[in-house]
Amino acid sequence: MSIEKTLFAAADKMRGSMDAGEYKHIALGLLFLRYVSMSFERLHTKLSEDEYSDAEDRDEYLAESIFWVPEKARWSTLAKQSKDPKIGIMIDDAMRAIEADNETLKGALPKVFGKESIDRAMLTGLMDLFSNLKLEGSKADFDLIGRIYEYCIGEFASSEGKRGGEFYTPKPVVDTLIEMIEPTRGRVYDPCCGTGGFFVQSEKFIDAHKGQKNDIAIYGQERNHTTYGLARMNLAIRGIFAEIRWNSEGTLLKDAFPDERFDYVLANPPFNISDWSGDLLREDTRWKFGAPPVGNANFAWLQHIHAHLSSTGIGGVVLANGSMSSMSVGEGEIRRAMVEGDAVDAMVALPGQLFYGTQIPACLWILAKDKSNGVAKDAKLRDRRGEVLFIDARKMGALVPGSRKQKELSPDEIVQIATAYHAWRGEPDAGAYEDVAGFCKSATTDEIAKHNFVLTPGRYVGAGAVEDDGEPFEEKFTRLVGELRGQFAEGRRLEKEIEDRLGALQ
Structure with a gap:
């Protein structure tokens, strides 16, 4: 141990x-x-x-x-x-x-x-x-x-359980975003930083890739005061100095860094929050793609984060799966505007059971300010305007040893997800990007429009190849038909037995 x-x-x-x-x-x-x-x-x-x-x-x-x-x-x-x-x-x-x-x-x-x-x-x-x-x-x-x-x-x-998980993002989820976003240089921001997990992993990522910790500046905001204190202790333990702000109103209502822009934003906002004071913020300048519904803060968080990105900034956001498909109170229109405005870089559907105390499945939104990736200045990167990368990782992950409910992604699975994203962007050493049936697909805005701008990866990646088990088709067909007929016969037998027993009770 x-x-x-x-x-x-x-x-x-x-x-x-x-x-x-x-x-x-x-x-x-x-x-x-x-x-x-x-x-x-x-x-x-x-x-x-x-x-x-x-x-x-x-x-x-x-x-x-x-x-x-x-x-x-x-x-x-x-x-x-x-x-x-x-x-x-x-x-x-x-x-x-x-x-x-x-x-x-x-x-x-x-x-x-x-x-x-x-x-x-x-x-x-x-x-x-x-x-x-x-x-x-x-x-x-x-x-x-x-x-x-x-x-x-x-x-x-x-x-x-759920109360603790609200302020803590499981390490494999943090690692996946860090490996995709790669915050190695510049300004890093988390608008709901919890215990500071994204900041800690950012420092670890830099160490692992032999970078310099002094090359990044860290900013954060947290509404829960006890969690705010825990974050500051967590960072101090590691010698990480960050500018973290607290206020009881929360980030959406009282933005601690209204005029700041960041190279990287990493966030796990509380899912589907209804009491976010949306009625007081209908005309906020952050809502470039449409005013978020008063009853759900998901698209307020997404737009807050996109608004705080620098001209070449990248943001990674953990949200409930409903954010990819909900049409309630204008959310579908906001999602459409974000896709057409090239704000969405990639979508990742995560496996279930990753979060403490809740079975709500989650996804990753990767946001970008410049999807041309600076092509005019850096021909190494692909111009991905008019496209979105979809990654379906729902079949990944395994139960944590000793747990019946908690799952985690393996390091190899995290690398597989991140590598697909880096290859799609055309980053050096990531290899050539290819769509993989059942796993990843680069879809155009026109293709997304055919799905009414629903961003669920499963709609785009298709089904993966089924492994050949070596059994000839004719033999398999005969066997399966036989099994089906046997199940029908067993169903009729059970139905008759139930009727006979009910008759005996009359």
Whole structure:
């Protein structure tokens, strides 16, 4: 069992009957405290041993992108008092002290440890557990803490069911969008960033492709305040500095970046939200393709994201499948305008059961501002104006080991989806694009119009080739007819048996 699973299993056992939604802020808050103390104390020791450095100079820590941790907030100080009846209050005070000394963390850290309802023995147990986490004193420690943090967020989302899944996008879905969009340079934006999963995976993508983290700038907005704090802790754990904004009205009603444009937008908006204040935004300039229905925010999110793309920007959006075909209250007309306006680059139908706590099937919308792909300047890319790529991945995915409901895409399947998209765009090293029956199809606007601008990939990709099982047609036909006749006979027998039993009861 991996250290992430082992640590989560041990920590989760301590919560007992406590609700996962409340407990996650306790467990993840303590893990964050362990992290910032660890990174601070390592540099503090190094500076103390250098006669030309001052271990109490906060600028030394700022220069290394490490948070300043006051004496009373350090893990070593608190761990010695872990059995004190007032340890919860001490931890809350530690969180406040860290926020006071680090402006970027202001309002982000949980302060729930001193509540009367919190079991002191649980706090002590968690502190002992995290204190015993073996660390090597290298950068790998920070990577490990980040992995543990990400794993715990995912597992808590699973425990919370639908409520937790609302703020957490499953890793395979995030990975698929990241591999398709490839945010390696420029400005990245998530208008409903949840716990920051898209940002974390963007950084991982850059690392995997040997890019520079400093080449991207990250922006986000989140409506749920506790999730906003969790996102900031999640990013801080990894040393990712982002400009994330919070307001209680939400992104659609109060856009934190109204005049900004971004090279990449990645988003998993809440599906089919009806209370998005659409009646107050009928004349909003973001609705280039038509005013979204008051009762469903799906096309408000799509247009908000498209409006925030730079002149060559690409956006990836996770939405419920209904967004591909709904005709209610003008949605069909908006979808038509988006296709005719070359706003839709690609559509991907995902397998079911990918999301925690909901069986609603989802899809990916890939949006673009310039589908000519800058052909006039870069002949390597194909001009895809007047076309949309459809990918049907519904048959992909497999159940997560040990789960009866949860599915995930494999790394190979994610690469297959992304490669088809990159080849279609004409990107170097992606190979030549070809339609594959049952999987992908490049359809023209005229073809889409014949389907009344419904964007469900299954309508376009057709059926895949059926594998030949080697049985001659004549033999197979005779066998199947025989089986069918046998089933008819069994049906008649059961019908007679039921009638006889009903007759006996009269």
